[in-house]
Amino acid sequence: MRKPRKLIPINKPILGREELQAATRVLRSGLLTEKTGAGPLTRQFEQEFARFVGAKYAVAVNSGTAALHAAFLALNIGPGTEVIMPSFTFVATAEAAVLAGARPVFVDIDPQTYTLNPDEVRRAITEKTAAIVAVHLYGHPCDMKPILEIAEKNGLAVIEDAAQAHGAAYRGKPVGSLGDVACFSFYASKNMTTACGEGGMVTTNDKELYERLVQIRNHGEQRAYWSVRLGHNYRMSEIAAAVGLEQLRKLPRFIEARRQNARTLTRLLARYSHLVQIPEVKEGCTHAWYVxxxxxxxARWAKQRDKVVDLLRQRAVGAAVYYATPVHRQPFYRRFRPPNPLRETERAARQVLSLPVHPGLSMQQARYVAQELVKALRRVFR
Structure with missing residues (x-):
């Protein structure tokens, strides 16, 4: 395949006539939102999403970050508490904890899946620990069995950060139904999206947490003008819910396309295992293949990896790095010094790069991506 005229993006929303028609119907109806954040389409979206992930309840919000912040507030996590989480994640994971008043405690990751290392979680527990955030990074589930056992033994809450893991599963159970609460993002790059490229969802099996989340979404109100807890304006619009419903119906097809593209890349890159470590799907896990x-x-230094990324982008392959700077090394978060060295986190930050596998990627393009990666590796590491 010749070099494409346009960049093959790392991810892109796949929107069709159905989403356009759904959004148009809402605009024509005049019911754009509902003052409690639970219009008819929002309620329907919540019900169908809860069913998809196997949870009893779902609360729609306006971003993945809002979902995380609402989850911390619902669990009464605040000043004087600590929350164990990876540093190898998007900053929103830690940001939401800090906004709630808690202290993020960064621990190291599994070098194969880039998700929380349960042994490191055990080492980091103190009398102030209130929760563990299990980030299902890149769409691969965390090793939830030991994490849940650690949490139960120590009386801790478990929050699933499933922003990149719509459709992933652990031992036959969908992510979103494993912890006390789970948080999803519908940002434009995610496995599914909502209108305007923003949105989020919190799922839980706990009725009391659900009721708190509903209040938090709408300024902490129990009823009109009667706030019983600290909340925010995290309401989802009816347009977002309408688009989300259409995307949710297409999600199984989207995920299967991602898996097919991932299988193609794995097959083509397997013979170059001396140059690249290809993604490993742990036994009992179902990968959602966000990237x-x-x-x-x-790669001994980040600049070598960055050179490979530059070469790929010159050849119209939208490679990207998630995450070149772990959260604990970002200026604001340096005050939250990790209790133990994060060697695997630092190594991953120097060595990883992500390639597109989204549903808009054709088989021919997937082959081209693999071909260009091998060429770039040979140039940089010859």
Missing amino acids: YTVRLRK
Whole structure:
């Protein structure tokens, strides 16, 4: 395949006539939102999403970050408490904890899946620990069995950060139904999206948490003008819910396309395992393939990995790095010094890069992506 005229994006929303028609119907109806944040389409979206992830309840909000913040507030996590989480994640995971008044405690990751290392979680527990945030990074589930056992033994809450994991599963159970609460994002790059490219969802099996989340979404109100707890304006619009419903119906097809593209990349890159560590799907896990993340085995410095990314982008492959700077090294978060070294986190930050596997990627394009990665690796590490 020749170099494409346009960049093959790392991710993109797949929107069709159904989403356009759904949004148009809402505009024509005049019911754009509802003062409690639970219009008829929003309620329907919540019910269908809860069913999809196997949870009893779902609360729609206006971003993945809002979902995380609402979850912390609903669990009464605040000043004087600590929350264990990876540093190898998007900053919103820690940001939401800090906004709630808690202290993020960063721990190291599994070098194969880039998700929380349960042994490191155990080491980080103190008398102030209130919760564990299990980030299902890149669409691969965390090893939830030991994490849930640790939480139960120590009386801790478990929050699933499933922003990148719509459709993933652990031992046959969908992510979103494993912890006390789970948080999803519908940002434009995610496995599914909502109108205007923003949106989120919190799922839970706990009725009391659900009722708190409903209040938090709408300024903490129990009824009109009667706030019983601290809340926010985290309401989802009816347009977002309408688009979300259409996307949710297409999600199984989207995920299968991602898996097919991931299988193609794995097959084509398997013979170059001396150069790249290809993604490993742990036994009992179902990957949702938000992105296809490889590790450059020979990269000793980040600039070598960055050179590979530059070469790929010159060849119209939208490679990206998630995450070049772990949260604990970002200026604001340096005050939250990790209790133990994060060697695997630091190594991953130097060596990983992500490739597109989204449903808009054709089989021919997937082959081209693999071909260009090998060429770039040979140039940088010859």
